[in-house]
Amino acid sequence: MSITNAFNSEGLINILSLLTSDNRHYKIPSMQRNYVWSKQNIIDFIEDIREAMEAEEATEYFIGGMVFALNEDPNSHFVVDGQQRITTITLLLAAANYISKEQGEEGIADYWKKLIFTAYLHQGKMKQTSKLTHHNTDNQFYQALIELSQPISSYQPQNVSQKNMWTAMDTILEEVSAMPHSELVEFMEYLIGKVYVIPMVCSSLNMAFRIFETLNDRGAKLQPEDLLKNLLLRNLSDEEYENGANHWTQFINVLSNENGKPYVSASTFLKHYLASKGRYVSKNKIYETFEKNESVVNIQNADEIFNLLNDLYNNAQYYVGLLNGGGTEEIQACLEVGVKQSLIIGLASRHLDAQKQKKIHELLESLVFSYVATGARFNTLERSFPEISIDLQSEDRYDQAIGKIKDLILDKKEAALSSIAQLKLGTASEKKKVTYMLRKLAQSLDGGNYSSLTIEHIMPENKGTGWNHVKEEGTEYKLLVNRLGNLTLLPKPVNSSLKNKSFKEKIEAYKTQNTLTRAIVLPISNTGTSNTVFDKSIKAYQPEATNSWEVSRIEKRTSAMIRLANHIWYEKHNI
Structure with missing residues (x-):
């Protein structure tokens, strides 16, 4: 059988088409690995999509290729590459269905449900089947999760894969329930309409795994940190290259624990690092910012490159220390309520004396409280931080930084206090x-x-x-x-x-x-x-x-x- 007969692709399609074309269903084959995405993977996935959605020049967002194999039923595909993404997307739809029902938006809830279930008539009764089926060990638990007919706390995962699924759904509910319903609808509309994949469909599992191995061996999508590494190291001489590569490895290793589990993704850190230097960029603009020398960090020669590598390493150490409880109690309070963007100000203020740093961090906590209480978007807050960070770099502009934070707080103060009266314990x-x-x-x-x-x-x-x-x-x-x-x-x-x-x-x-x-x-x-x-x-x-x-x-x-x-x-x- 030729490759052309064994393999085809529909090209670039959105998530809506992936889930609805030709009444298609997907199945995780029994030999596939378990669901492994962690809480941080889920948060990064949601944050990356929201960032793309809210970018000024936003149009579409590409999340890579997916590899499938034909099943005996031509409308049923085995999932060879894409299990983590397609599972997470269906969990997001299930969460949106659950929250929309809680908000009394039955019509919107039904729409999300139709994207994860297919309804059919059987012996005079309406039945439904999910558009994604997991392998036998996990499928019953997965089906219960996407039904979400009871509080998430009542589910009892029995193995590692199910625990990962439970954590994923718990994290998704935590992330999306913080959005007003109108924002949730906007996010989900973007997810299904503007997030794209390239599905590659093979005639057999063997061919699908061959395609998958080839893509992962030679064609994996490069992340911003990979591109930045290449940019920095290619400008070094042969004698300097090994030393530069070691510096880079030391920097990347700081962002993970001794078992290799990331404290934070390198792209998130680089985004916050640049913001702390006064430059707001989306993750997909990180490389371009360094390449065009738009950042406040220069990389024109070897000395500047090594200065940058050292600065990345030192800031990464400090950043991870803050994440692991090593900062002021005010920074820890900001992290406790999930506002990781506060680490931008944490980095920008690290050189201040203890008294000035304490004052900045106290105001930061009041600002974060104001946003948390009102349910305002943290990305809006994040866009204000680079300008404040620039002020914090200069001794004579410290008071300007204080004034700008106070102005931001004052803008939300009355709404925050009013929100307390309506605050309730639920999600x-x-x-x-x-x-x-x-x-x-x-x-x-x-x-x-x-x-x-x-x-x-x-x-x-x-x-x-x-x-x-x-x-x-x-x-x-x-x-x-x-x-x-x-x-x-x-x-x-x-x-x-x-x-x-x-x-x-x-x-x-x-x-x-x-x-x-x-x-x-x-x-x-x-x-x-x-x-x-x-x-x-x-x-x-x-x-x-x-x-x-x-x-x-x-x-x-x-x-x-x-x-x-x-x-x-x-x-x-x-x-």
């Missing part, structure tokens, strides 16, 4: 946001470290007999108990012991806890002076102790928390 993204806020509120009152405490529902999630005085039921009750004013912090054993007990039974436990929790049932005593940071927080909070708990108490405590939030993130910084 994984919301839980991350609420946990951070509660720990920050608690710490401001007495300085404790509450990173190990868990969220307690004062009025319990499951309405016990001690709560019959609360008239709300069903969805209305669920929304009520998840309001910020009904949430506090407790050690896990104490939390587990209280569950749905009555408020009177909870009072004794609350009395011995952190100030935020204790203040629910006991008046807070100040330290005897009005000048300590804790007294100022207590004065702003103005809590009201009680021996009963009802809807009005949730409203009052929410208002008190807003006052305390205003003090922590704004007033104390003169904003």
Whole structure:
């Protein structure tokens, strides 16, 4: 059989065509490796697509070729290369379907569902089959995931592949649930309409694996860091080349742990590195920026190239240190709520003395809080950071950097405080946001470290007999108990012991806890002076102790928390 008869390609097609052309179905053959994408792979995949979507000159985004083999059924293809991408795309569609239903957008939800399932009539009943089938070991778990008929926390993966799938879906839900629904729809429309692949279909599995091996051996898509490496090393003499290659390897190795697992992708680091030098670029423009010498780093000769390699290495070490908990508590707080873009300012401010760095990082945390509270896009924030980073490079422009950050905070302040009143505990993204806020509120009152405490529902999630005085039921009750004013912090054993007990039974436990929790049932005593940071927080909070708990108490405590939030993130910084 000739190659031309054994192999064909439809050329460049979008994801919509991939999933809908000729009523096609895809199957992962049993000899294929497991689903292996990590949480970071998922985040990078989503971020790269969003970045392409939001670029000023954006049109389409190419995610590479996929290799398939014909099955016995001509409409069914074995997936030889592309399992990670096509699985992740179907999980994204399943998450979009789930969230759209939660938002009451049934029509939009049905549209996403039709892209992952094919409906058919069988003996007078409507049935459905998924457009992707995994091999037997994982398929039942995969099918349950894309149905997503119950909370993600209730799924029980049984092997490594299933754990990876579960982590992928959990990460996707965390990432996309942070978007307003209109933005989610915009993102998904771009994913299916403007993200392209080149499918290559072979007549047999043997031919498909031969094509796959050839592509991976000789034609793998080069990443920005690969292109940059070639750019730097080709400008070195033969005598300098080996030393340059070793420098590059040292830099790349810093970005991974001893087992080779990346802390961050090299392209993400390079993007943030350039931003910290004052140049905002998308990932697909990283190489071009260096090639055209558009960055503030010069690479015209060997000395400049080695200076750059050393600077990359030193900044990568510092960057990874921040990622692994080695930075200020303010930077760690920004990372805790998922804003990795804060590392741009972390890099830009690394040369400042401790006092100035602390001030910058405190304002950065207030800025990040404002964006997190309002659900604003972090990429918008990221575009402001290069200009601030330039100011941070110069001693006499430090105050300008402070002023620019304060202006950004002020722009979001009122919306952020208003958002707290509506904040609720629901999705994984919301839980991350609420946990951070509660720990920050608690710490401001007495300085404790509450990173190990868990969220307690004062009025319990499951309405016990001690709560019959609360008239709300069903969805209305669920929304009520998840309001910020009904949430506090407790050690896990104490939390587990209280569950749905009555408020009177909870009072004794609350009395011995952190100030935020204790203040629910006991008046807070100040330290005897009005000048300590804790007294100022207590004065702003103005809590009201009680021996009963009802809807009005949730409203009052929410208002008190807003006052305390205003003090922590704004007033104390003169904003």
